[in-house]
Amino acid sequence: MPWDHPARRTQNSACDASNLALPSIWTFEGLTEPFTVSGDAAPLVLRELATLLPGWRPAPGEHGAGNAVHITFNQTGNAIHLLDSAGQEIGGDFNPSPDPFSAAYRLTAALFEVMAFAQPNGLVLHAGAVMTQNQAIAFAAPSETGKSILGAACALAGKRLLGDDRIIVSSTGDTSTGNRHMAHPLGLAQKIRLPLPDAIVDEFAPLLSLRPGRRIADSLFLDWDEAVQMPPGKAVPLSALVLLHRDGTTPPRMERPSQPQAVRTLLQLSAAPGGPTRHLAAVRALVDHVPVTTLHYASCFEALDAIADLGHTPRRSPHPTPVRMAEGG
Amino acid sequence: MARIIERDPDTSGTEVDGEIFLIKAREEDIHHLDAIASGLWRFLEHPRDEDELEDVMRAAFPDIPQETIDADLTRTLETLIEAGYLRWQPFQGRHD
Numbered sequence: 001m002p003w004d005h006p007a008r009r010t011q012n013s014a015c016d017a018s019n020l021a022l023p024s025i026w027t028f029e030g031l032t033e034p035f036t037v038s039g040d041a042a043p044l045v046l047r048e049l050a051t052l053l054p055g056w057r058p059a060p061g062e063h064g065a066g067n068a069v070h071i072t073f074n075q076t077g078n079a080i081h082l083l084d085s086a087g088q089e090i091g092g093d094f095n096p097s098p099d100p101f102s103a104a105y106r107l108t109a110a111l112f113e114v115m116a117f118a119q120p121n122g123l124v125l126h127a128g129a130v131m132t133q134n135q136a137i138a139f140a141a142p143s144e145t146g147k148s149i150l151g152a153a154c155a156l157a158g159k160r161l162l163g164d165d166r167i168i169v170s171s172t173g174d175t176s177t178g179n180r181h182m183a184h185p186l187g188l189a190q191k192i193r194l195p196l197p198d199a200i201v202d203e204f205a206p207l208l209s210l211r212p213g214r215r216i217a218d219s220l221f222l223d224w225d226e227a228v229q230m231p232p233g234k235a236v237p238l239s240a241l242v243l244l245h246r247d248g249t250t251p252p253r254m255e256r257p258s259q260p261q262a263v264r265t266l267l268q269l270s271a272a273p274g275g276p277t278r279h280l281a282a283v284r285a286l287v288d289h290v291p292v293t294t295l296h297y298a299s300c301f302e303a304l305d306a307i308a309d310l311g312h313t314p315r316r317s318p319h320p321t322p323v324r325m326a327e328g329g
Numbered sequence: 330m331a332r333i334i335e336r337d338p339d340t341s342g343t344e345v346d347g348e349i350f351l352i353k354a355r356e357e358d359i360h361h362l363d364a365i366a367s368g369l370w371r372f373l374e375h376p377r378d379e380d381e382l383e384d385v386m387r388a389a390f391p392d393i394p395q396e397t398i399d400a401d402l403t404r405t406l407e408t409l410i411e412a413g414y415l416r417w418q419p420f421q422g423r424h425d
Contacts, residue, residue, distance in 0.1 A: 260348035276352045
C-alpha cells in the first residue's frame, strides 16, 4: 500500500506530496559531497526530514553522477539505498518503513554513519552535548532515559547545545592541540517526549511556548533556535563524557568507571560503520583520551549543575545542588 | 581421557585494562569477558586440556570451594563455546 494512500494517513503525518516544493538535492558541510534523494516517494520523506533536521539547509540542484551519496525511495519498496558516485552500493536500510517519517528517521541514521565513517575513529554516539568554555561535554544514555529532558534544561539555562540525542565524535590525531577528540553537531531537532513529568511542566512551559515545533505521536520536535543550537558542520573539542544514570540519587553522585566498563557501556551507546573491529578501536580511542564519568542523579537540573561543575562554569540553573564525588567501579 | 580446548581461530581478542573484548570474523557482535573469563582466555593462548583448566582455576582462587570453581568454569566454557569463541578438540597429547 503506498504511503500516501488515505488509509495510511495518521493525524500528525505529512503524507500530502501535492504541494511540496523541497529540492531533491541536499548539500551539507559535514558530507564531502552533496547527497541526492529521488524516487516517487522522495518528497514525502524530505518533508519529514525537514522536521528531523531543521539545522540543515537544503540547496536546490540537479542530479549528477558526481554526487557521492544517492538515496532512492519508492512507495512500494520504501527502501533506502546509499550509492556512491560510481553507482556502487555503500549501505542502507532495506526494510520497508511503515510511513515516511520512519523512513526519514532511518535515513538520518544511515547518513550519520556515512558521516562518521569519513572521520578518523568516527562514532555516532547516543548522546547530547553542551558547550562550556568553548568545549563540549557530552552526556550519553540509552533512549528514553533523560537525555532530551537534560538538553531542554540546558536550553532553559541559556547554554548552547550541540544536540540532545546524537552527535558524532572523532579523533584529530593531533596531540599538539591537547585535544584529540572532537564533537560534531548534527542539526537534529530537539525532541521532548510528552507528556512531561508533573514536576517540570511549569518550568519547561516557556521553552515549549517559544519553540512550539511539531508534534508526532508522543514526541514534540522543537523549532530550531540558532541561539541555543549549534549548526552542523563545525566540530568542537570534546573535553569530557558523562554517562547518565537517572536513578533517583540525590544529591547527585559522580564516579569514574573502570576502562573496561566505560568501553562496554559506550559500545552499547554508539554505532560505527566499518565493522566491529573499527567500532571497538574507535571506542577505545575515545575512552583513552577523553575523561569518562558516571553521573547518578534524580532531576535534570541537578544533572545540569553537576555537568556545569565538570566544565567549571558558573551554575545557571534555578536549582543549584551540591554534588558528591566518589571513586568507584 | 581429558578433552582439549582451544580458541576459535577466527576470533580475536583485544585487551582493555586487564579485560578482554572478543570479535569473531564476519560477525557484528563484540563480547566482553569479565576478569575471570579474561584470565581463562589468556591461559588459552595455547590449547589446554580441561584438567589443566581446573587445576589453574583452583590454584588462582584457593579460598573458593572447589565445587564453586568447577561450576563457574563449566558455565564460562559453555558460554564461550556456544558463542563460538572456544571449541573442543579430541585429546591428542599435551600442548605447551
